[in-house]
Amino acid sequence: MDAQLQRRIGLLALTFYGVGDILGAGVYGLIGKAAGELGNGVWLGFVIGAIAAALTGISYASLGSRYPKAGGCSYILFRAFKSPMLSYVMGFAVLFSGVTSMATSSRAFAGYLVPIAPFLNTGVAIAVFAILIGGIVLVGIKESMTLNIVCTLIEVSGLLIIIFAGFRFIGGADLTDMHTAASPVRGMHWERALSGAILTFYSFIGFEDMLNVSEEVKKPEVTIPKALLMSVFISSAIYLLLSVVAVSVIPPSVLADSTQPLVEVVKVAFPAFPAKLFSFISLCALFNTALLAFITGSRLIYGMSRQELLPAFLSKITKNGSPYNAIFAMLALFTCLVVAGDISQLAKSTSALLLISYTMMNIALVKLKRSDKAGAGRFEVPVIIPILGAIVCVGMLVNVTLTEVLIVGTLFLLVSLLYLIMRPRKNAIIEMAIEEPEVAVVRNG
Numbered sequence: 001m002d003a004q005l006q007r008r009i010g011l012l013a014l015t016f017y018g019v020g021d022i023l024g025a026g027v028y029g030l031i032g033k034a035a036g037e038l039g040n041g042v043w044l045g046f047v048i049g050a051i052a053a054a055l056t057g058i059s060y061a062s063l064g065s066r067y068p069k070a071g072g073c074s075y076i077l078f079r080a081f082k083s084p085m086l087s088y089v090m091g092f093a094v095l096f097s098g099v100t101s102m103a104t105s106s107r108a109f110a111g112y113l114v115p116i117a118p119f120l121n122t123g124v125a126i127a128v129f130a131i132l133i134g135g136i137v138l139v140g141i142k143e144s145m146t147l148n149i150v151c152t153l154i155e156v157s158g159l160l161i162i163i164f165a166g167f168r169f170i171g172g173a174d175l176t177d178m179h180t181a182a183s184p185v186r187g188m189h190w191e192r193a194l195s196g197a198i199l200t201f202y203s204f205i206g207f208e209d210m211l212n213v214s215e216e217v218k219k220p221e222v223t224i225p226k227a228l229l230m231s232v233f234i235s236s237a238i239y240l241l242l243s244v245v246a247v248s249v250i251p252p253s254v255l256a257d258s259t260q261p262l263v264e265v266v267k268v269a270f271p272a273f274p275a276k277l278f279s280f281i282s283l284c285a286l287f288n289t290a291l292l293a294f295i296t297g298s299r300l301i302y303g304m305s306r307q308e309l310l311p312a313f314l315s316k317i318t319k320n321g322s323p324y325n326a327i328f329a330m331l332a333l334f335t336c337l338v339v340a341g342d343i344s345q346l347a348k349s350t351s352a353l354l355l356i357s358y359t360m361m362n363i364a365l366v367k368l369k370r371s372d373k374a375g376a377g378r379f380e381v382p383v384i385i386p387i388l389g390a391i392v393c394v395g396m397l398v399n400v401t402l403t404e405v406l407i408v409g410t411l412f413l414l415v416s417l418l419y420l421i422m423r424p425r426k427n428a429i430i431e432m433a434i435e436e437p438e439v440a441v442v443r444n445g
Contacts, residue, residue: 005215005302006141006321011223013145014210017292018231020152021206023238024289027159027262030203031246036256038196041178043243045193049200050236052396055389056358057207057232058381059365061225064211065377066368068220072211073357074304079372080364085419088309091300092415093357094208097350098297099330103337105290106130112283116276126338133287133294134331140320141216144295151288158281159238162262165270166245173248181253198396202351203239207232208358209296212303216321225379245269294330301326309422349407352400355393356408362390 009017034042069075074091078084110125120128137144178193179186210228214220246255246262249269255261266273302323305314317323365386368375400408 005299005317005323007216007218007220008140008142008321009145009213009217009223011218011227013149014213014217014223014227015230015234016149016152017145017213018207018210018227019234020148020155020288021209021292021296022204022231022235023152023155023159024206024285024292027203027239027242030199031243032255032258032261034196034200034243035247035252035261036180037199038193039178039180039183039252040173040175040247041188041193042196042200042247042252043175043240044178044188045196045200046203046236046239046243048193048197049204050232050239052197052201052392053204053207054232054236055385055392056362057204057228059362059386059389060208060211061228062377062379062381062385063361063365063368064214064224064228065221065379066372066375067377068214068217068224069211069303072214072300072303073208073361074300074309075307076211076368077360077364078307079375080367084309085416086360087307088304088419088422089412089415090357090360091304091309092418093350093353093411094212095297095300095333096411097354098209098293098300099333099337100350101293102133102290102297102330102334105286105293106334106338109283109286109290112279112286116279129287129290130331130334130338133291134327136291137294137298138318138322138324138327140322141213141295144291148288148291151284151291154281155285155288156238158278158285159242159262161270161273162265163238163241163245165273166249166265169248169269170244171248175244175247180256198399200239201396204232204235205351205354206292208354208361209292212296212299215303216299221378225377294327294334297330297333298323298326301329309419349404349411352397352404352408353411355397355400359390359393359397362386362393366390 031042034045038045063076067076067079072091073094074087077090078087081087106126106129107122109129110122113125114120114122117125136147176188177186178189183189183192207228210224210231214224217223246265249265250261254264258264263275263278266278301310301314302317304310305312305326314325314329315323316325363386365381366383369380369383369386
């Protein structure tokens with residue numbers, strides 16, 4: 001019997017996985033950009049962004065309770081649309097987002113680390129970063145999740161320090177005043193709040209990664225929905241408090257102009273807090289973001305290999321349950337992107353790829369609720385939820401730039417050509433879409 005992934009992730013560990021992935025490193029810079037667009041009303045943008053993300057998050061929770069498979073969106077989209085090519089292309093779309101996230105985090109990590117350890121240069125720092133993460137993931141999912149919990153606690157503690165230190169400043173700013181340098185008219189502006197929510201929505205990206213570790217989750221039909229919804233709720237609460245505190249301590253214009261807006265908040269709210277310690281917290285956040293992206297990517301490669309959408313050797317795993325060839329493949333993809341240099345435009349384009357994936361997953365849930373009654377999970381939702389989720393995601397996609405459209409189109413073309421070269425056997429994919437007896441027993445028990 002072939003070795004299989006081992007179910008070692010419980011509710012607490014999966015919730016930490018979700019919180020760590022959603023908060024990530026982006027929040028340390030996103031607050032300033034959002035304040036530049038929404039002024040003191042930045043909190044409203046996060047509220048709207050949270051609602052928009054929750055709609056798709058609920059859809060993912062329902063899908064995760066139905067089909068806990070490592071292939072994530074790749075598996076579910078095939079189950080819904082019976083199209084190997086669609087499954088292949090969208091699986092790679094999510095994979096691209098993970099690899100670019102890791103590559104982007106590695107450069108930022110090097111930027112923080114080199115000033116602290118000047119004996120290192122950027123190239124060496126990135127190499128150490130990649131080898132360390134790859135080695136940890138190779139050791140096993142239990143060890144990876146333990147490190148994730150530690151990094152998430154450090155990362156969240158940094159944000160909570162800012163919130164508690166700045167709490168006494170709340171009330172010093174008019175939170176209904178959304179005027180900025182670009183829009184000097186004071187007061188609330190709902191149209192601008194909705195526009196700004198497009199930016200804040202991206203801060204919630206990450207919950208989708210939880211599906212890709214489904215085959216390593218204990219009682220996934222119950223655990224995945226609970227952990228996913230708890231992750232979105234916890235992250236939303238932290239974002240809301242953080243945004244209120246930030247504009248209460250520092251004027252939005254100052255936050256918008258700063259490359260390290262939360263550092264500026266700490267300097268005013270908690271001047272005794274060591275700057276190097278905050279840099280260490282930022283390093284942990286960046287490391288955690290890359291670690292989770294690496295885990296997600298390797299599990300997606302493994303799952304797609306099991307579906308015969310990728311070569312079979314990529315589904316080989318060690319005795320401790322690590323998909324080692326998939327891990328090495330992730331390292332190779334990461335190396336290619338890092339060597340390529342500046343990938344900022346590609347990183348932005350992957351947000352569009354994820355929005356397309358979200359849209360398709362919402363539509364998939366609508367279709368599966370009607371066509372796959374036997375696959376109903378422990379967490380079912382009204383059909384209006386995925387419909388609204390799809391509408392929100394399409395609304396976000398309307399705002400992508402022409403450059404991003406061209407990059408996304410090129411990626412889809414390249415992956416489509418790769419699919420035609422691979423020519424995966426359709427019957428093998430169909431076999432993967434048949435519910436496994438073990439899952440059926442768990443669901444019906």
